Amino acid sequence: MTVLYKYYSYAGGKAALKSQNLGFRKPEFFNDPFELTALSNSVGPISKQETLKRRIDQLKDQVAILCLTRSAVNPLMWAHYADQHQGFVIGYDTSGPFLNSPEYNLITVDSGDVLYTNTKTPFALNPESMEALNGVYQHAMGFEAAADRALARRLFLTKHASWVYEEEVRVVKKVLDWTRTVEEDQSDPLRSFYMLTRDLGAEEIPDVDFEPGYFVAPLNDNSRELYLFNHKMPIREVYLGARSTFVNDPDFASTFQLQCQVFRLDVNQTSWSFEKRQLTLDDAEANRS
Incomplete structure (x- = not known):
């Protein structure tokens, strides 16, 4: 069993614990504008360079990527991706075909370690x-x-070497299989997904024959092109940030129903690292009383 981790905000982490679903996003909406530019240092005819750019743009729209990490206790990651230490890190059991089968993934989790580099190797454009x-x-x-x-x-x-602290592992998933119907995809428990949307009001789309519930938009900017797959992932570990207040939340006790280990990270005063303290159901009961 390999456990890999994902950092969440407070609200996002609570939702992830409840659903046990993983979200994949199209790379166009990642925070790094250099995503999928590893081949941009290309050498060859202009026509082939234009074809290269077009193919990469098409691939950006064809796949969605899950970003995981090998570390649950990285202070920079907590600051950048987990509500400044108020959120969560969830450790998932990544075994099984959902993340490992080439049938469902262009790049599987076992071959998804990100390569960090300071330079772009020239990419020769030739027939091969x-x-x-x-x-x-x-x-x-x-x-x-x-x-x-x-x-x-x-x-x-x-990715550029400046991102090496993330220790990132990716899964690149085929969003839609053009050899199958949408109904076939959605009937497969390892392919079916949903998106976070809100219904549009008639005032938002004037001069259109309006039908309630037919027109939708992303729930918010964070949910744009985010694909939440219905497959329930086994959760093995949960980490609460050094500034977390989740132990006082009424939903805290339900975390232990996942049969996972729950930890609180405290600041170690004698070093620049965290101290990991395991929490129990007794802690949940103590905070409830």
């Missing part, structure tokens, strides 16, 4: 490399094409 890129694209669409796994990893998993 263009055919390999096209194979990655075809495979992402669900066709039985031979995908160059090394090229896919270079494209999706390469």
